[in-house]
Amino acid sequence: MSWKPKLLTQLRNEIRTLGYAYSTEKTYVYWVRDYILFHHKKHPAELNHEHIRVYLNHLVNNRNCAPSIQNQALSALLFLYKKLLDKPDFYVEGLNWSKKPKRLPVVLSKDEISKIITSADTNVQLHLKLMYGAGLRVSELIRLRICDLDFEHGQIRIHSSKGKEKSHAVNNPDDLR
Numbered sequence: 001m002s003w004k005p006k007l008l009t010q011l012r013n014e015i016r017t018l019g020y021a022y023s024t025e026k027t028y029v030y031w032v033r034d035y036i037l038f039h040h041k042k043h044p045a046e047l048n049h050e051h052i053r054v055y056l057n058h059l060v061n062n063r064n065c066a067p068s069i070q071n072q073a074l075s076a077l078l079f080l081y082k083k084l085l086d087k088p089d090f091y092v093e094g095l096n097w098s099k100k101p102k103r104l105p106v107v108l109s110k111d112e113i114s115k116i117i118t119s120a121d122t123n124v125q126l127h128l129k130l131m132y133g134a135g136l137r138v139s140e141l142i143r144l145r146i147c148d149l150d151f152e153h154g155q156i157r158i159h160s161s162k163g164k165e166k167s168h169a170v171n172n173p174d175d176l177r
Contacts, residue, residue, distance in 0.1 A: 007043070007084075008033060014084050031076035044077075045085055049092040052077050056095070067098030130156075 008029055015025045032044070038055050039047055052074070059065040059073060074097070081090040108116075117128045131141055140158050148157040 007036075011080065011084055015079075018083070027072055028076040028079055031073040032080050035073070035077060035080075044080055049090070049095075052092050053095060067100050070098040 011029055011032055012025055015028060020028075035052075035055050036042065036044065038058065039051055055077075056070055056074060059070055065073075074092070074095070078090065078092075081087045113132060117125055117132070120128055127141060130136060130144070131138070134156055136144075136156075136158070143159045144156070148159070150157070
């Protein structure tokens with residue numbers, strides 16, 4: 001069991017060195033540990049792409065993992081082999097990334113939107129109008145500050161969750177006033 005602290009510590013250090021998010025670190029460590037335990041504590045250097053295929057099939061068939069979870073596990077394992085075990089050309093032959101089934105969005109009529117907005121508290125109506133009118137996500141609305149509103153040009157500066165900033169034009173600049 002000497003592999004556990006050494007390999008997982010190396011994995012954590014590599015993830016931190018590359019500046020990945022803490023949530024990514026936790027996720028990758030979880031999947032690498034699970035992969036090793038699934039293969040009876042064998043060191044990943046002793047395993048190959050066929051072992052990854054067997055593991056991912058196990059996730060699908062025995063654990064009923066969603067496509068996004070399968071992709072998480074695959075990303076963690078590819079990171080392990082390419083970055084930590086220094087195999088930059090490592091790939092799993094014939095394995096495709098899982099895809100979520102596509103669903104058609106529910107589109108509300110203008111009347112339904114109007115009813116939703118008018119039925120909300122007065123304080124919330126402005127938020128709803130901004131979200132609907134400018135196509136903002138909830139997370140973007142939460143980060144919005146007064147200084148992000150450009151009344152002169154009818155634009156809103158949006159701050160994404162990854163710290164990037166983008167401008168977003170409003171269809172009717174008078175809505176900002």
